[in-house]
Amino acid sequence: GNSVTQMEGPVTLSEEAFLTINCTYTATGYPSLFWYVQYPGEGLQLLLKATKADDKGSNKGFEATYRKETTSFHLEKGSVQVSDSAVYFCALPNSGYSTLTFGKGTMLLVSP
């Protein structure tokens, strides 16, 4: 079935550093790909998504490009802030599209 693999954390950065969180996927067909963010003590919320190959999703300075050739959907941000400290999850629908499969999550810690 469809699956995602994302880099393990925690990722520790200083404010204004460049961020990359890797995500690779295995999928039947070309489902949408998602990045979710979970701030401490909260539920998950959608950060961005891409619905087809070569699409770039973006939100709050974060970007990710749906790369069919490398089956990747890496999350990037040019300059992180302390407020970006959270857990980030890569996700995609299962092959029947009835459920969403999530990666294990990557914790990001940004220090001033």
Added chain:
Amino acid sequence: NAGVTQTPKFRILKIGQSMTLQCTQDMNHNYMYWYRQDPGMGLKLIYYSVGAGITDKGEVPNGYNVSRSTTEDFPLRLELAAPSQTSVYFCASRPEGSIGATPANTEAFFGQGTRLTVV
């Protein structure tokens, strides 16, 4: 627009007790889900529903039951609580997508979670 609402937010249960975690959504979504998130871990799917009257097991259904009598509500029942069920539980809903289309492109909306401790 309330979105997905879970109650209670916190609960402590004794071993062997039972309880129901409530989940309701006001977005008229067909798909609803229950996930659990253990400390430092990702999400594991417990049960899901693709519409009223239809439920199916996820990865970790043992020890849980669900029902879906209405589009809005999707309660999760723990019959005999065990310490292994200590976790944070998240309910989510997801639209089916455009009429006649598959939900390949639709995202899930999550509740704030229920933190359950079994002692």
